[in-house]
Amino acid sequence: MAKDRVNVAVVGLGMGRHHLKDYHANPRACAVAICDVDATRLAQFAAECRIPEEKCFTDYRKLMAAAKRLELDAASVALPNVLHAPVTIAALNAGLHVLCEKPMAMNVRQGRAMLDAARKNRRRLMINFSYRFMPQTQSLKSFVASGAIGDIYYGRTAWYRRRGLPGFGGWFGQKKLSGGGPIIDLGVHRIDMAMWLMGSPKPVSVTASTYNVIGARTAKELGKAFDVEDIGGAFIRFDNGATLIAEASWAGFTQKREEMLTQLLGTKGGILHSNVNETYEFEARIFTEHDGALWETKLQQGLAPCPTAYQEFIAAILEGRDTIAPGEHGLAVQQILDAIYKSAATGKEVRIRAN
Ligand SMILES: NC(=O)c1ccc[n+]([C@@H]2O[C@H](COP(=O)([O-])OP(=O)(O)OC[C@H]3O[C@@H](n4cnc5c(N)ncnc54)[C@H](O)[C@@H]3O)[C@@H](O)[C@H]2O)c1
Incomplete structure (x- = not known):
């Protein structure tokens, strides 16, 4: 990747707040956009990380549709498990690298579909095996x-x-x-x-x-x-x-x-x-x-x-290498x-x- 900073969006601001704060503190990352169905939570973290209103979303589909306009490179998916596969696949199809929370998915079928989307779009899929x-x-x-x-x-x-x-x-x-x-x-x-x-x-x-x-x-x-x-x-x-x-x-x-x-x-x-x-x-x-x-x-x-998982994700994108917690490892656990x-x-x- 020719850039020296990765523009990243965080979807889900429960555990996702830790992703957001880490990106916010990382000089190699820029926390560009956030998404959460909870508008109060969204406003709180928008204020904390100085993210303008037009880059805050309550619908992940609208965030993914805006990926090009926002010049996004990557997304963190920190949602209830049932949403890991659909949101990760939407992000990969929008051309983004994805750090998805553990467990990778609800089941192996979904995990395979996530890996297929990563390969098809030539994007990295990392699982947040934070330990x-x-x-x-x-x-x-x-x-x-x-x-x-x-x-x-x-x-x-x-x-x-x-x-x-x-x-x-x-x-x-x-x-x-x-x-x-x-x-x-x-x-x-x-x-x-x-x-x-x-x-x-x-x-x-x-x-x-x-x-x-x-x-x-x-x-x-x-x-x-x-x-x-x-x-x-x-x-x-x-x-x-x-x-x-x-x-x-x-x-x-x-x-x-x-x-x-x-x-x-x-x-x-x-x-x-x-x-x-x-x-x-x-x-x-x-x-x-x-x-x-x-x-x-x-x-x-x-x-x-x-390095934290979030720093590893950003570094792997910038250095053009795979992460140490790739989607394939997530699938084996799944x-x-x-x-x-x-x-x-x-x-x-x-x-x-x-x-
Ligand atoms: N790696 C770790 O150590 C670690 C620790 C805690 C949780 N997790 C994982 O993180 C994920 C989230 O867990 P959590 O504890 O943050 O849950 P949570 O319920 O506290 O937070 C989920 C957030 O997602 C938002 N949300 C729900 N549906 C949404 C949608 N359709 N679009 C946008 N936002 C939506 C909720 O409003 C909430 O803010 C889970 O997969 C969990 O396993 C990982």
């Missing part, structure tokens, strides 16, 4: 890639919330709008992180179960809609023989209020990424063997920050999510066909 963009994760990735823990053959990845049911009556708890519960909302991050650290092996089969116990009970008491799982777990096999256990919950009688961990075992060592004291701070540990002694090494705090729900519904193992 890759943390210094601990990046440092672990670099350590694993050096071969220091050998080949990873077994792992466990989890995100447990003791009580974290999202606002009842909203889109998160309705399958037709979200695609599922904590598996597609939280599990998606931990599954992605584990697979990325494992070197992106291809998933071949999944056995899973999901439950809706506390969610259903609470929804009934409140008279609200909630038809997704509140907890789920899966056993995933990959083409290289490795296996991964993945778990995610919004509610359960667990010891900890919030627990995240990804433990991967390799032929020469192991790694552990976990949150500290039930918070959103993270630590990373490496387990190795030297001269018959087993070592545990903890990454020290105070690492320099790494295949697992689809298979988890299918296996939970049928009680059977689900085979995943190669892309």
Whole structure:
């Protein structure tokens, strides 16, 4: 790309406000336009980021129709999951590169259509797997890639919330709008992180179960809609023989209020990424063997920050390279999510066909 700045629009200003603020602070990006059906929210962020009224939209179709006039290069899509595919495809067809929130889509069929649109329009499609963009994760990735823990053959990845049911009556708890519960909302991050650290092996089969116990009970008491799982777990096999256990919950009688961990075992060592004291701070540990002694090494705090997902998206566009979280990785995770729900519904193992 010959330009030195990327003109970007942000669609959806819940999580999207973080996209917007990052672009606004990035000298290589220009937050040109915003879109949200909530006009009050739209006006608030227009004022904060000094975006003129004629570049604020309540209808994403009108934003995409104005893409040329606004000289847009890219869009961030941070909408309820049901809108990821239609809005991403509209943006790609308008000639824009897209950073789409996780999960990529409601299902694999939509994910494939998004990738087809990206290829047809020769535009980048990145998925906001934001947990890759943390210094601990990046440092672990670099350590694993050096071969220091050998080949990873077994792992466990989890995100447990003791009580974290999202606002009842909203889109998160309705399958037709979200695609599922904590598996597609939280599990998606931990599954992605584990697979990325494992070197992106291809998933071949999944056995899973999901439950809706506390969610259903609470929804009934409140008279609200909630038809997704509140907890789920899966056993995933990959083409290289490795296996991964993945778990995610919004509610359960667990010891900890919030627990995240990804433990991967390799032929020469192991790694552990976990949150500290039930918070959103993270630590990373490496387990190795030297001269018959087993070592545990903890990454020290105070690492320099790494580029954010939004900075990576902008940099990849300007540098004419692919991002480190491309749509293809989103589709592989989506295949697992689809298979988890299918296996939970049928009680059977689900085979995943190669892309
Ligand atoms: N990467 C992460 O760590 C992370 C964190 C939180 C949420 N997310 C993802 O971000 C997405 C949005 O989640 P959220 O928590 O911001 O939800 P939210 O409901 O808080 O915000 C969604 C926003 O989209 C707007 N909206 C809804 N329909 C619209 C439409 N047709 N056109 C324009 N705007 C519309 C709403 O008014 C709202 O402002 C989800 O896919 C979620 O999974 C990702």
